[in-house]
Amino acid sequence: MGSTRGRRGPGARWPLGLALVGALVLVVLLSSLLGAVRIPVELGFQILLHQLTGGWLFPSVCAGSGLTPSACTSRVFIVWDLYFPEVLLALLVGAALGLSGGSLQGIFRNPLADPFLLGISSGATIGAATLYVYGIGIADADLYLPLFAFVGAVATGLVILAIARGRYGSVETLLLAGVALANLLSAVLSLILLYNPVGGEQVTFWLLGGLGLADWTIDGLALGAVLVLGTLLCLHGRELNLLQLGSEVAQSAGVDSNRVRRRVLILTSLLTAVAVAFTGIIGFVGLVSPHVVRRLLGTDYRVVLPGAAVVGALFLLAARDVSYLAFPGSVLPLGIFTAFAGVPFFLYLLYRQRQVSTMGAV
Numbered sequence: 358m359g360s361t362r363g364r365r366g367p368g369a370r371w372p373l374g375l376a377l378v379g380a381l382v383l384v385v386l387l388s389s390l391l392g393a394v395r396i397p398v399e400l401g402f403q404i405l406l407h408q409l410t411g412g413w414l415f416p417s418v419c420a421g422s423g424l425t426p427s428a429c430t431s432r433v434f435i436v437w438d439l440y441f442p443e444v445l446l447a448l449l450v451g452a453a454l455g456l457s458g459g460s461l462q463g464i465f466r467n468p469l470a471d472p473f474l475l476g477i478s479s480g481a482t483i484g485a486a487t488l489y490v491y492g493i494g495i496a497d498a499d500l501y502l503p504l505f506a507f508v509g510a511v512a513t514g515l516v517i518l519a520i521a522r523g524r525y526g527s528v529e530t531l532l533l534a535g536v537a538l539a540n541l542l543s544a545v546l547s548l549i550l551l552y553n554p555v556g557g558e559q560v561t562f563w564l565l566g567g568l569g570l571a572d573w574t575i576d577g578l579a580l581g582a583v584l585v586l587g588t589l590l591c592l593h594g595r596e597l598n599l600l601q602l603g604s605e606v607a608q609s610a611g612v613d614s615n616r617v618r619r620r621v622l623i624l625t626s627l628l629t630a631v632a633v634a635f636t637g638i639i640g641f642v643g644l645v646s647p648h649v650v651r652r653l654l655g656t657d658y659r660v661v662l663p664g665a666a667v668v669g670a671l672f673l674l675a676a677r678d679v680s681y682l683a684f685p686g687s688v689l690p691l692g693i694f695t696a697f698a699g700v701p702f703f704l705y706l707l708y709r710q711r712q713v714s715t716m717g718a719v
Contacts, residue, residue: 370654377653377667381448384674388444391681393688394435397422404436438573446571446635447677447691448670449579451642452587453632455669457625458643459650459662460590463597464618465528469706471644472629475517475535475622477510479542481633482564484509486549489559502563503570503578507634513538514626522619531622565690566639568677579635586628587666593621594659601656639676639692641699642669648706672698 390401400422407418419429457472465474472478484505520534550560596617599607604614632639643665650664676694680687 370660373653374660374664377664377671381667381671381674384671384678385444385448388447388674388678389436389441391678392435392440392443393681393686395685396432396436396440400424400432401436404433405441408433408437408441442573442576443568443571443677444674445576446568446579447673449576449583450632450636450639451646451670451673452666453579453583453628453669454639454642455646455665455667455672456587456590456662457629457632458645458669459647459658459665460593460597460621460625461643462647463600463658463661464621465532466601467528467532468648469644469703470532471641472625472632473539473638473640473643474532475513475626476537476539476542477513477517477626477629478633478638479539479546480513481506481510481630482546482560482638483542483549485563485637486546486560489563490549490552503575503634506637507630510630510633511626513542514623514630517626518619518623528618562690563637564692566637566692566695567688567690568636569688570635575635579631582631583628586624586631590621590624590628591659591662593617594657594662597621597658597662601658637690637692639673639695641695641703642672644706645699645702646672648702 386402386405389405390396390398396404400419403415403420403422404418406414407416412418418433422429424432454472458470461470461472461474462468484507485502487509488501488505516538517531517535520531546560596607596612599610599612600614600617607614607617629643646665646669647661649668650661654660654664672695673691676691676698679694680689680691
């Protein structure tokens with residue numbers, strides 16, 4: 358906490374923060390042109406600007422492209438109704454995972470914490486597996502899959518909350534309980550798949566994460582949830598700063614550390630449940646994003662939390678773009694690409710922890 362990086366002043370933070378937001382806007386625009394069908398850059402920007410301005414810019418959306426009216430209509434549908442909703446969902450889920458990771462690292466004072474540490478993702482997996490394996494509402498999977506996954510994740514979060522409210526709900530107890538729950542739920546998942554292996558392929562694909570459910574309705578639901586829950590989490594920046602100094606110091610400043618941990622844990626569980634429900638399990642976004650922000654903008658959680666949301670969105674969008682650029686015409690799970698980037702970073706953190714902590718002494 359005593360490094361110059363940790364004491365970076367507002368004057369040094371603003372340019373970097375604005376650069377991150379500008380990079381996010383640019384990546385969103387460029388990502389909207391990438392997908393299984395290649396769209397010329399100029400035509401893609403014309404379509405985006407036409408749709409975003411309600412036709413004020415480029416009233417003849419495909420002017421100069423040489424496309425027939427039917428071909429133009431299909432390109433507009435691909436960019437606006439297929440690619441752009443997918444990009445927005447990646448942005449929202451990446452922001453949710455980054456923000457959740459920053460919050461958990463704050464309440465646990467553990468630089469290796471991430472949104473899946475407490476087994477919440479495993480609970481969502483049980484919900485998804487129940488739908489696929491037992492064929493419950495499979496005809497309307499786009500509707501029921503997020504619902505089942507969300508219920509499974511929230512149920513696991515409630516178990517963790519019950520432990521947190523108990524007499525022995527210390528940070529160490531919560532961490533160990535999360536690991537134990539994750540292993541138990543993995544065993545339950547194995548039993549479910551053994552009972553009916555037919556649904557195993559769909560479950561496996563969902564486990565690796567993807568944006569296949571993206572559409573304007575899903576994006577609207579995700580936007581509302583992420584805005585509300587994310588704003589509430591960001592309001593806890595001051596309390597998380599005090600928690601880094603220890604429970605006694607926080608208590609002397611009028612902050613009930615146990616109450617703050619429970620409140621942040623509830624919000625983080627709900628936010629992670631939303632992300633997992635719509636995309637499946639995408640690892641390492643919540644682990645990597647807060648560390649990047651701390652190195653760029655300092656350790657003040659009033660900056661770390663919104664910054665982690667921006668970096669998380671950039672990370673997941675970059676993973677989506679790399680998947681389309683490296684394997685054009687294919688739709689691959691995003692969890693593969695986030696793991697390729699996240700595992701080396703995780704190993705680096707383990708190595709670095711031997712020398713210095715990015716979070717200060719516990």
